[in-house]
Amino acid sequence: MLRRLLARIWRRGSPSDDEIAQELQDHLDLETEALGALRQATPSDARFAAKRRFGNVAAAREAVREVWHWAWFDELTQDLRHGVRALVRNPGYSIAVVVTLAMGIGAAAATYSLSHAIHNPFPRLPQHKLLWITQTSAACAPDCTEVSPAGFAALRMRAPSMTPIGVFSWSTLLREPSGSVSLRGFRVTPTAFQVIEAPFAVGRGFPNDAGQQGGAKLVVLSYDFWVRQFGARASVVDSIITLGGDPYRVTGVLDKDVAFPMVADVYAPFMPRVSEASIHDSRNYSVFARLTPGGTMATAAAETRAIGAQLIRESPTTDSGWVLRARPMADFHTDDVSIIETICAVAALLVFVAGCMSAANLGLSRLAARQHELALRTALGVGRWRLVRHLLTEALLLSIVASALGAALAHWGVHAMRDAIPASFAAFLPGWARLDLDLGAMTFTLGMAVLAVAAFAVLPALRATHTDLKSALSDGGRASTGAVRSTRSRAMLIVLEVSTALVLLTGATLLTRSVRNMITGNAGVRIDHTLVMELTMPSGISDSAMIDFYQHVDANLNSAPSIRAAGIATSTPLSNSFAGAVFQIPGRSPAPKGHALSAIDQHVTPRYAEASGFHIVSGRMIGQQDVRGGLHAVVINEMMAEAFWPGESAIGRIVNIDTTSWTVVGVSSNVHHGGLDEPMRYTMYRSIFQVPLQNSVIAVSTSGDPAMMRDSVRRIVARTDPSAALGEMMTMEDMQARHVSPFAMMADMLGVLAVVTITIAVVGLYGLIAYGVAQRTRELGVRVALGARPRDILTHVVWGAVRLTIVALVVGLLGAALFARLLVALLYRVTAGDPGTYIAVSAGLLTVALIAALIPSIRAARVDPMVALRGS
Amino acid sequence: MPARSSDRLELLQGTLDMLILKTLLFGPMHGHGIGTSIRQTTGESLVVDHGSLYPALHRLQRDGFITSKWEKAPGKNRELKYYRLTAAGRRQLTRAESRWNDLVHAIGRVMNPLPEG
Numbered sequence: 001m002l003r004r005l006l007a008r009i010w011r012r013g014s015p016s017d018d019e020i021a022q023e024l025q026d027h028l029d030l031e032t033e034a035l036g037a038l039r040q041a042t043p044s045d046a047r048f049a050a051k052r053r054f055g056n057v058a059a060a061r062e063a064v065r066e067v068w069h070w071a072w073f074d075e076l077t078q079d080l081r082h083g084v085r086a087l088v089r090n091p092g093y094s095i096a097v098v099v100t101l102a103m104g105i106g107a108a109a110a111t112y113s114l115s116h117a118i119h120n121p122f123p124r125l126p127q128h129k130l131l132w133i134t135q136t137s138a139a140c141a142p143d144c145t146e147v148s149p150a151g152f153a154a155l156r157m158r159a160p161s162m163t164p165i166g167v168f169s170w171s172t173l174l175r176e177p178s179g180s181v182s183l184r185g186f187r188v189t190p191t192a193f194q195v196i197e198a199p200f201a202v203g204r205g206f207p208n209d210a211g212q213q214g215g216a217k218l219v220v221l222s223y224d225f226w227v228r229q230f231g232a233r234a235s236v237v238d239s240i241i242t243l244g245g246d247p248y249r250v251t252g253v254l255d256k257d258v259a260f261p262m263v264a265d266v267y268a269p270f271m272p273r274v275s276e277a278s279i280h281d282s283r284n285y286s287v288f289a290r291l292t293p294g295g296t297m298a299t300a301a302a303e304t305r306a307i308g309a310q311l312i313r314e315s316p317t318t319d320s321g322w323v324l325r326a327r328p329m330a331d332f333h334t335d336d337v338s339i340i341e342t343i344c345a346v347a348a349l350l351v352f353v354a355g356c357m358s359a360a361n362l363g364l365s366r367l368a369a370r371q372h373e374l375a376l377r378t379a380l381g382v383g384r385w386r387l388v389r390h391l392l393t394e395a396l397l398l399s400i401v402a403s404a405l406g407a408a409l410a411h412w413g414v415h416a417m418r419d420a421i422p423a424s425f426a427a428f429l430p431g432w433a434r435l436d437l438d439l440g441a442m443t444f445t446l447g448m449a450v451l452a453v454a455a456f457a458v459l460p461a462l463r464a465t466h467t468d469l470k471s472a473l474s475d476g477g478r479a480s481t482g483a484v485r486s487t488r489s490r491a492m493l494i495v496l497e498v499s500t501a502l503v504l505l506t507g508a509t510l511l512t513r514s515v516r517n518m519i520t521g522n523a524g525v526r527i528d529h530t531l532v533m534e535l536t537m538p539s540g541i542s543d544s545a546m547i548d549f550y551q552h553v554d555a556n557l558n559s560a561p562s563i564r565a566a567g568i569a570t571s572t573p574l575s576n577s578f579a580g581a582v583f584q585i586p587g588r589s590p591a592p593k594g595h596a597l598s599a600i601d602q603h604v605t606p607r608y609a610e611a612s613g614f615h616i617v618s619g620r621m622i623g624q625q626d627v628r629g630g631l632h633a634v635v636i637n638e639m640m641a642e643a644f645w646p647g648e649s650a651i652g653r654i655v656n657i658d659t660t661s662w663t664v665v666g667v668s669s670n671v672h673h674g675g676l677d678e679p680m681r682y683t684m685y686r687s688i689f690q691v692p693l694q695n696s697v698i699a700v701s702t703s704g705d706p707a708m709m710r711d712s713v714r715r716i717v718a719r720t721d722p723s724a725a726l727g728e729m730m731t732m733e734d735m736q737a738r739h740v741s742p743f744a745m746m747a748d749m750l751g752v753l754a755v756v757t758i759t760i761a762v763v764g765l766y767g768l769i770a771y772g773v774a775q776r777t778r779e780l781g782v783r784v785a786l787g788a789r790p791r792d793i794l795t796h797v798v799w800g801a802v803r804l805t806i807v808a809l810v811v812g813l814l815g816a817a818l819f820a821r822l823l824v825a826l827l828y829r830v831t832a833g834d835p836g837t838y839i840a841v842s843a844g845l846l847t848v849a850l851i852a853a854l855i856p857s858i859r860a861a862r863v864d865p866m867v868a869l870r871g872s
Numbered sequence: 873m874p875a876r877s878s879d880r881l882e883l884l885q886g887t888l889d890m891l892i893l894k895t896l897l898f899g900p901m902h903g904h905g906i907g908t909s910i911r912q913t914t915g916e917s918l919v920v921d922h923g924s925l926y927p928a929l930h931r932l933q934r935d936g937f938i939t940s941k942w943e944k945a946p947g948k949n950r951e952l953k954y955y956r957l958t959a960a961g962r963r964q965l966t967r968a969e970s971r972w973n974d975l976v977h978a979i980g981r982v983m984n985p986l987p988e989g
Contacts, residue, residue, distance in 0.1 A: 015940075022953075023903060024926065026902070026903075026904070026950075026953065027904045027907075027922065030904040031904060034904075034908070053922065054923065055921070055922060056923060060922065060923045060927070063924075063926070063927040064926050064930045066927075067930040067931045067934055068930065068934060
């Protein structure tokens with residue numbers, strides 16, 4: 001359809017070579033007949049005579065073909081030359097269109113590249129055939145996704161359209177002469193790598209029977225870990241490395257940019273035990289699957305649903321209310337960021353549309369200004385198609401330049417986004433590090449832009465070339481109906497642009513305020529001068545050895561110079577990773593199944609409160625005396641104390657954890673372990689000397705720059721026990737930034753997009769008013785001549801702009817309210833309907849619009865009636 | 873046909889187009905018919921070179937003065953390419969004719985000056 005239209009525009013029914021040949025052949029036949037009848041010659045003689053008469057048939061064919069060939073080529077170069085000249089003659093217009101369109105294209109392409117990268121972070125895996133199986137209940141959604149061993153066993157046995165893979169996370173450590181490094185890993189069912197068709201750099205995956213209890217210990221390394229730790233030596237395959245104190249044989253190294261299900265250092269096999277198949281009430285398997293050759297997403301989903309129903313029938317007490325679902329693998333990668341992604345997509349779309357509208361608006365304004373020229377050219381006999389083609393060529397030239405600039409902007413934007421996120425956050429989004437301009441997204445956006453511009457150029461052009469010649473020529477195109485109509489379309493476009501700007505500006509303002517609240521908000525701990533890090537002990541170490549280590553390292557750290565206080569705990573505030581423990585309060589009826597009470601479970605050293613910066617409200621902190629054999633002491637946070645003993649002292653009360661009774665010895669201030677935007681949770685502190693941990697965190701409060709203390713902390717830990725591994729070290733400021741940065745980035749991005757759209761809109765508004773003033777110079781002149789004061793003219797023109805802006809604000813506020821509903825989940829201490837924001841944003845936009853309108857209005861007010869009237 | 877070249881008139885640049893348009897004024901015609909018609913109308917004194925007839929036809933079509941269509945030829949069991957004048961072609965013919973008349977008139981005045989007064 002489109003191709004035919006283009007052919008029509010460019011070549012107008014150029015005949016095919018066959019057609020030309022046929023026509024000439026017909027001529028020869030007719031001539032032969034005529035000569036034959038005339039001279040009664042034999043047919044062969046007649047044919048010979050006809051050919052002789054005609055001359056060189058091939059040359060004639062060539063000449064005919066050339067008529068067409070040069071026609072379209074000539075006209076194309078002519079159109080191009082004409083287009084370039086016309087655009088260069090109007091640099092303001094050209095630059096405005098190119099810049100606005102490029103910004104729209106850049107924003108859209110960058111955002112869709114981002115979304116694509118996050119959806120499919122490992123493009124070398126057959127992602128469209130991979131599934132993520134989750135088991136959730138309404139009570140714990142959306143935090144719980146893991147599947148019970150019984151569920152996993154059922155999936156393996158009863159789902160013919162997929163091959164399930166079980167995954168556990170596994171953290172271990174590698175012993176090094178200079179100290180140990182902690183490693184992030186996964187335990188996977190042995191066939192996992194075959195099932196997902198993972199490419200290997202060297203070596204291979206696990207044999208099918210690997211991972212049995214007591215079998216050989218095997219490990220697969222990630223590419224990055226292999227390069228970092230073993231200098232990419234191929235000889236590492238089949239060699240033995242020591243992880244967490246045990247020897248492991250390396251079977252292979254995954255290829256570059258391949259990981260499953262997430263980035264990790266090492267993978268080990270595990271084989272689920274047969275006896276596990278009856279365990280329903282603990283849910284600890286991450287389950288993925290790959291569709292079998294005959295399987296489809298729909299059959300897999302149906303099978304999964306059926307298995308979920310069977311599980312409930314088999315064990316109603318544990319499984320009722322739990323839903324088993326098969327979801328696309330992309331959901332696993334985007335589960336946490338889908339809101340951010342949606343907002344980005346909506347914002348980018350808005351900017352893109354605003355860019356296109358602006359280009360259309362500018363195109364219309366230019367067309368209106370050229371009404372006279374177009375009419376003249378039509379009168380001089382230039383065909384309508386030819387004129388449309390001129391305009392189309394100009395539009396295409398502009399969109400090509402804009403596309404190039406847009407691609408550059410998108411490229412820059414994508415890299416800026418990639419670098420804007422701290423590495424610690426990017427680790428959760430494996431696609432982020434490899435974020436690059438996606439060719440598919442880019443092509444799609446460019447195509448859309450070219451189409452949009454072409455449409456906006458051609459549709460009005462078709463109408464423009466229809467305009468009545470006489471009226472256009474006689475009054476200089478000033479008040480022709482075409483101009484009025486185009487002014488109305490332009491006003492509508494401007495209303496849409498201004499309202500788009502309002503939507504984005506409102507979103508940006510809400511988010512910025514929320515981010516400011518998050519940064520200035522009270523996390524309940526000290527953010528400055530605090531260093532935190534992960535600590536891992538080798539597996540197989542005894543409890544007493546661990547307690548011994550914790551006591552020594554605690555003492556050594558606390559006696560070091562420039563450390564004000566050091567403490568150890570299970571997890572870091574604001575880290576969003578914490579362990580929970582189920583508890584009961586004696587005397588209260590036990591909670592129904594699936595709704596057990598749970599609290600954040602912190603195992604700490606006595607000085608952890610000081611090191612971390614929270615305080616004890618009543619009673620005491622865990623102390624040196626709380627060791628094995630002593631009192632089972634627990635400190636709870638204020639929130640928990642107020643929930644269970646409102647208005648009375650919690651000290652001396654009993655909390656049952658597992659089967660042991662713990663006595664409340666103190667109440668602490670509240671600390672945010674998730675982000676500030678997440679709800680406060682119950683928290684319990686117990687002594688790490690009573691309940692030691694293999695994985696813990698160290699918090700150090702320093703007198704100087706905390707970042708400078710990294711090495712001395714590392715030395716102290718290595719001196720206490722070289723087998724203890726320290727993970728990543730972060731200041732609490734980094735930790736906060738890690739939490740806030742996605743929100744801050746969103747806010748910044750929306751802010752930039754809002755400014756871009758406002759600029760686009762204001763330029764458009766200014767152009768419309770200025771154009772209106774130019775069109776009405778004569779009318780204004782008459783008014784002045786008839787006694788209108790400059791002030792009246794000014795008010796008259798400005799009021800026109802204000803009326804337009806008010807319509808735009810009404811439309812925009814409706815849009816903004818809708819957009820804000822998307823943002824609700826991200827907002828902290830700002831409501832989506834915050835009236836202050838809406839009023840401020842509207843007032844701001846109105847002011848900007850007023851200024852834009854004032855400039856041409858003042859010019860209008862100064863109209864000299866003599867000049868204006870003489871002009872015609 | 874060099875033997876008879878002396879009694880044949882060479883076409884002036886651009887006049888072929890005008891002749892084609894004029895011929896088509898009486899109805900649609902195929903290429904061979906146009907050539908034959910011109911030859912017969914001029915009593916064989918103007919023989920259109922077939923090698924330049926077809927490029928001229930296509931040029932006129934390209935510029936929108938004529939259109940073409942494959943149609944069944946009367947009395948023949950085959951389709952031939954018929955050319956037909958467009959509105960733009962009619963206007964073009966009028967312009968060309970008046971230019972031609974001016975030219976003939978001007979040249980005539982040089983060649984046969986009228987006696988003064």
